[in-house]
Amino acid sequence: MRKGGKYKKQERKPDYKHGRVDIGRFINYLMKEGKKITAEKVFYGALEEIAEKTKQDPVSIFEKAIENISPAVEVASRRVGGANYQIPVEVRAERKFYLASHWIIRAARGKKGKPMKARLADEIIAASKNEGEAIKKKQDTHRVAEANRAFASFLRR
Numbered sequence: 001m002r003k004g005g006k007y008k009k010q011e012r013k014p015d016y017k018h019g020r021v022d023i024g025r026f027i028n029y030l031m032k033e034g035k036k037i038t039a040e041k042v043f044y045g046a047l048e049e050i051a052e053k054t055k056q057d058p059v060s061i062f063e064k065a066i067e068n069i070s071p072a073v074e075v076a077s078r079r080v081g082g083a084n085y086q087i088p089v090e091v092r093a094e095r096k097f098y099l100a101s102h103w104i105i106r107a108a109r110g111k112k113g114k115p116m117k118a119r120l121a122d123e124i125i126a127a128s129k130n131e132g133e134a135i136k137k138k139q140d141t142h143r144v145a146e147a148n149r150a151f152a153s154f155l156r157r
Contacts, residue, residue: 017044018059022066022097029101030120045117050125065127069103069134070096073145080154087154088145100134107133 015024023043031039050058075086091099104127108119126132 015040020059023059023062025097026062026101029098030105042117042120045115046120046124049118049121053121053125061128062124065104065124065134066097066100068130069100069127069138071099071138071141074099074141075145075148078151078154085151085154086144086148087151088148100138103134103137107137 012021013024014021015027017023027036027039027043030043047058047062050056050061054061071091073088074091076089077084078087079085104120104123108116108123110133111119111122114122123132123134127134
């Protein structure tokens with residue numbers, strides 16, 4: 001058991017340009033090998049491309065994309081009577097953002113032929129329109145949860 005009592009949530013730092021915690025978290029997820037400045041250049045470059053392509057506020061498009069991709073349910077494995085079942089579980093708000101961010105980043109990294117900021121911008125724009133790889137990932141997750149809805153009674157709290 002843990003000694004110090006209850007776990008304290010980590011205080012998140014906002015990004016320096018917009019002063020938003022969610023953008024700061026996204027940049028941290030985008031970062032590889034501690035290269036935060038590179039991640040910031042990629043993200044802010046993507047926001048500039050979004051502004052050029054859509055002629056709208058890029059931060060609101062980013063918000064809309066995250067909102068569209070965030071899953072409502074996912075599956076968790078539970079061992080019941082010697083068999084593993086995939087049980088649908090509601091997703092917490094922080095995990096929603098985590099999953100949405102990682103799906104966008106993975107989809108952007110999976111594409112080839114353009115610089116990362118262009119791929120990230122394309123994926124964010126597509127997600128804001130309910131299209132793209134990240135939206136497919138969300139739909140697959142919901143489909144699996146729906147298929148295993150019969151096992152929801154195994155959920156123990």
